[in-house]
Amino acid sequence: MLKIENLHVSVEDTEILKGIDLEIRPGEVHAIMGPNGSGKSTLASIIAGRDDYEVSAGGIQFLGEDLLELDPEDRARMGLFLAFQYPVEIPGVNNLYFLKAALNAQRKARGEDELDAMEFWELVTERMRRVQMDEAFLKRPVNEGFSGGEKKRNEILQMSVLEPRFAVLDETDSGLDIDALKTVADGVNAMRSPERGFLVITHYQRLLDYIVPDVVHVMMDGRIVRTGDKDLAKALEAEGYALFRENPEPAIAQHA
Amino acid sequence: MSDHTATLEELTAKGYQFGFVTDIEQDTVPPGLNEDVIRLISSKKQEPEWLLEWRLEAYRHWLTMREPDWARLDITPIDYQAISYYSAPKSDADRPKSLDEIDPEILRTYEKLGIPLAEQEVLAGIRGNVAVDAVFDSVSVATSFKGKLAEKGIIFCSFSEAVHEHPELVRQHLGTVVPQGDNYFAALNSAVFTDGSFCYIPKGVRCPMELSTYFRINAANTGQFERTLIIAEPGSYVSYLEGCTAPQRDENQLHAAVVELIALDDAEIKYSTVQNWYPGDAEGKGGIYNFVTKRGLCKGRNSKISWTQVETGSAITWKYPSCVLRGDNSIGEFYSVAITRDRQQADTGTKMIHMGKNTRSTIISKGISAGQGQNVYRGLVKVLPTASDARNYTQCDSLLMGDQCGAHTFPYIEVQHPTAQIEHEASTSKVSDDQIFYCQSRGIGTEDAINLIVNGFCKEVFRELPMEFAVEAQKLLEIKLEGSVG
Numbered sequence: 001m002l003k004i005e006n007l008h009v010s011v012e013d014t015e016i017l018k019g020i021d022l023e024i025r026p027g028e029v030h031a032i033m034g035p036n037g038s039g040k041s042t043l044a045s046i047i048a049g050r051d052d053y054e055v056s057a058g059g060i061q062f063l064g065e066d067l068l069e070l071d072p073e074d075r076a077r078m079g080l081f082l083a084f085q086y087p088v089e090i091p092g093v094n095n096l097y098f099l100k101a102a103l104n105a106q107r108k109a110r111g112e113d114e115l116d117a118m119e120f121w122e123l124v125t126e127r128m129r130r131v132q133m134d135e136a137f138l139k140r141p142v143n144e145g146f147s148g149g150e151k152k153r154n155e156i157l158q159m160s161v162l163e164p165r166f167a168v169l170d171e172t173d174s175g176l177d178i179d180a181l182k183t184v185a186d187g188v189n190a191m192r193s194p195e196r197g198f199l200v201i202t203h204y205q206r207l208l209d210y211i212v213p214d215v216v217h218v219m220m221d222g223r224i225v226r227t228g229d230k231d232l233a234k235a236l237e238a239e240g241y242a243l244f245r246e247n248p249e250p251a252i253a254q255h256a
Numbered sequence: 257m258s259d260h261t262a263t264l265e266e267l268t269a270k271g272y273q274f275g276f277v278t279d280i281e282q283d284t285v286p287p288g289l290n291e292d293v294i295r296l297i298s299s300k301k302q303e304p305e306w307l308l309e310w311r312l313e314a315y316r317h318w319l320t321m322r323e324p325d326w327a328r329l330d331i332t333p334i335d336y337q338a339i340s341y342y343s344a345p346k347s348d349a350d351r352p353k354s355l356d357e358i359d360p361e362i363l364r365t366y367e368k369l370g371i372p373l374a375e376q377e378v379l380a381g382i383r384g385n386v387a388v389d390a391v392f393d394s395v396s397v398a399t400s401f402k403g404k405l406a407e408k409g410i411i412f413c414s415f416s417e418a419v420h421e422h423p424e425l426v427r428q429h430l431g432t433v434v435p436q437g438d439n440y441f442a443a444l445n446s447a448v449f450t451d452g453s454f455c456y457i458p459k460g461v462r463c464p465m466e467l468s469t470y471f472r473i474n475a476a477n478t479g480q481f482e483r484t485l486i487i488a489e490p491g492s493y494v495s496y497l498e499g500c501t502a503p504q505r506d507e508n509q510l511h512a513a514v515v516e517l518i519a520l521d522d523a524e525i526k527y528s529t530v531q532n533w534y535p536g537d538a539e540g541k542g543g544i545y546n547f548v549t550k551r552g553l554c555k556g557r558n559s560k561i562s563w564t565q566v567e568t569g570s571a572i573t574w575k576y577p578s579c580v581l582r583g584d585n586s587i588g589e590f591y592s593v594a595i596t597r598d599r600q601q602a603d604t605g606t607k608m609i610h611m612g613k614n615t616r617s618t619i620i621s622k623g624i625s626a627g628q629g630q631n632v633y634r635g636l637v638k639v640l641p642t643a644s645d646a647r648n649y650t651q652c653d654s655l656l657m658g659d660q661c662g663a664h665t666f667p668y669i670e671v672q673h674p675t676a677q678i679e680h681e682a683s684t685s686k687v688s689d690d691q692i693f694y695c696q697s698r699g700i701g702t703e704d705a706i707n708l709i710v711n712g713f714c715k716e717v718f719r720e721l722p723m724e725f726a727v728e729a730q731k732l733l734e735i736k737l738e739g740s741v742g
Contacts, residue, residue: 048697076699088694092712101708102698109699141712158698 001026001166001197002047002067006058009039009046016042018222019058024166027194031208032201033233034219035241040201041085043219044170047199048082049075062166076102077109079165083155083172089143095154096138099124099161106162127160131187148175156187166197173207185210205237218244285342291315294447297342301416301450304423314436314446321440327574327603328632328664331545334510341448341481404464410494411456412467415483418454425456429487433516433553433580441512441574442549445481449514452483457492457523466722468497482513488523490556495526497725511570513548521556521583526564528721530729533569538598543571550577554586557612562589564720566729567602568736576634578607581615581643588617591717593729595736596629596661605635605666610643610676619650620716625661626737636668639676647677654684655713657706657737707734 002024009017016039024030034040046053047060049072060067063078070078090098104114115123125135131153143151152172159167169188173181188198188211200211208216208230216233218226218241225244226232236243285293294315298308323334405412411422418426436446457463488494498515511533517525527550536543546569552561563577579588590606608617623631631654639646654663665682687709695705711718711730718726 048693050693071701072693072696073699073701076697082697084694084697088688088690090691090694090709090712092715093708098695098698098708101704102695102700105701105704106699162698 003061008057029198031213081164081167085170149180317437318443409458415452441547449481449483455486459489460491463494484515490521515550517552519559524560536571546570560587567594573602584612595624597626603632607636610646626657
């Protein structure tokens with residue numbers, strides 16, 4: 001459903017992504033691991049549609065469409081979701097209102113009926129139980145005054161409500177204690193289905209104990225240097241990224 | 257009605273007796289201001305002698321004054337001798353013939369606000385006020401409305417009517433909150449005001465409905481110098497709505513209104529304004545100058561006055577709704593959203609004067625600047641030596657859209673009692689790209705995202721507005737901000 005081909009991306013003349021190839025099919029969960037500065041979050045931002053970047057070569061197909069041609073809101077309406085690494089605060093806008101506005105904007109764009117207040121309330125309270133969030137959250141302004149863990153759970157709540165076809169989780173585990181991590185993972189696992197794809201970006205293998213991936217990619221310096229199954233993540237945890245620096249795959253030499 | 261006529265005749269006769277100017281055939285006085293013009297206005301309105309004297313005193317004082325220049329405003333000099341200070345309601349011949357003659361931009365806004373066609377014609381000045389009655393069937397509406405109020409002893413009428421029917425109340429209170437010589441524009445208003453609203457809530461009465469000038473579709477052309485007086489007797493409550501979200505057409509560039517509020521023991525007045533006067537074109541040409549003096553006196557113990565304003569229109573806004581907290585334990589509140597775009601300028605804020613013991617005030621000001629708009633918050637919190645245990649909380653937030661606009665905050669604090677507690681918080685922020693992107697990534701389009709963010713910014717003020725007004729204000733803001741972020 002998501003196909004990335006030879007993607008090169010720069011910011012102010014500095015190349016961040018140096019040729020990424022990645023294909024994710026419906027039902028698959030892919031994980032990308034890598035050290036700081038390897039380009040993981042840039043990849044997430046590009047998929048969601050941030051315009052601070054310049055794509056110098058390659059492209060991304062999503063459900064057969066040229067993703068890079070679409071505005072971020074149109075990507076979301078097609079069923080793309082990004083759980084932010086740093087969710088943004090919107091003072092004065094309550095969470096319930098924001099979620100309803102988002103869901104109805106998407107439904108409207110897809111030609112579906114908008115949900116009324118009662119229907120939405122039923123949906124959202126049901127989904128909140130999944131991520132163990134209190135109803136009081138709905139009355140609070142979007143992310144304002146939320147702890148790090150609350151912000152991340154709020155992202156998962158949004159995902160549960162919006163029910164995207166494909167979701168990117170950008171370091172959703174960072175800053176979470178083990179209980180919050182389990183809650184977040186439960187929220188994601190509850191949504192796994194044969195139709196839905198996930199791209200999970202993380203530093204640590206720990207998250208992948210709870211969200212078990214089908215495919216693991218290791219990313220370094222703007223390239224995917226190794227692809228394997230979940231055992232690759234374990235090897236990485238044991239030996240560190242140094243392993244890949246010293247023994248580059250032939251693929252790297254090719255691009256260099 | 258016959259009583260009314262009788263009173264009028266009596267007063268008119270009296271007027272002649274005391275030597276009023278007799279030239280009452282004329283419908284519009286030629287431009288210019290002098291004592292004869294004031295005599296003419298007074299006689300046209302068949303006013304009692306004391307009121308004429310009051311006007312003349314104001315005028316003589318005005319002559320000794322100079323226009324204030326301390327506001328951070330760029331004002332094209334006003335030629336006060338070029339203004340006509342009295343004109344009767346327009347005749348049919350002067351009106352636009354149909355909506356085809358109205359600025360399409362204004363029509364587009366009417367449409368967005370969902371204003372019915374007939375009402376649009378009234379707002380645009382095509383139909384006169386007599387026709388309004390027919391259009392709205394307001395005779396019946398107004399009658400049942402007035403009946404309900406009369407049962408409770410509430411007086412709600414035009415200022416002119418009050419002068420004739422309740423002269424003792426007007427005479428007792430007029431100018432007690434905003435004296436004739438208070439400031440340049442208040443003095444001018446006192447000399448030449450033509451009409452406005454009067455409202456009196458008797459002791460212990462809670463006004464059963466929001467009083468709105470929109471409701472009071474009176475025959476008088478209130479014009480550019482409006483005068484409002486609201487008196488809340490002990491233990492009474494009233495919520496008063498002023499203005500209209502629809503853009504109003506007006507040839508008069510200078511508007512200098514005066515509003516006086518008086519709250520006695522345990523009384524509460526809530527005064528809400530949504531202002532959307534013509535702001536001029538994108539270059540700022542032709543817009544209204546809105547120079548208003550609004551002040552409330554918390555005269556009694558435990559009294560409360562609350563100002564809420566949403567200022568979206570006018571080329572220039574110069575306005576500081578204030579509270580004089582004279583009664584012990586009295587409370588003053590000011591909630592404001594002021595938006596400026598294109599060439600609009602606003603210098604607005606409040607004054608909270610603490611005189612009584614244990615008085616409290618709250619100021620929440622939200623300024624939004626877009627395009628080349630300049631937005632100023634100017635506020636004074638003054639605690640006099642008599643005001644022990646006074647408290648104030650002030651919060652001034654500015655939101656910038658684009659890189660050519662400006663936001664400026666001038667808080668003045670004068671404290672003369674050691675027990676005072678004053679808090680001031682200020683912030684300036686931009687609608688950030690991160691916030692917009694966050695909304696977009698959830699499926700919300702850019703314009704909607706901006707509206708969402710701006711409405712969130714204004715929420716603390718909007719929630720003070722009566723429900724219906726709040727919804728309209730929100731809609732109005734969306735229209736105002738259209739296309740303001742590229």
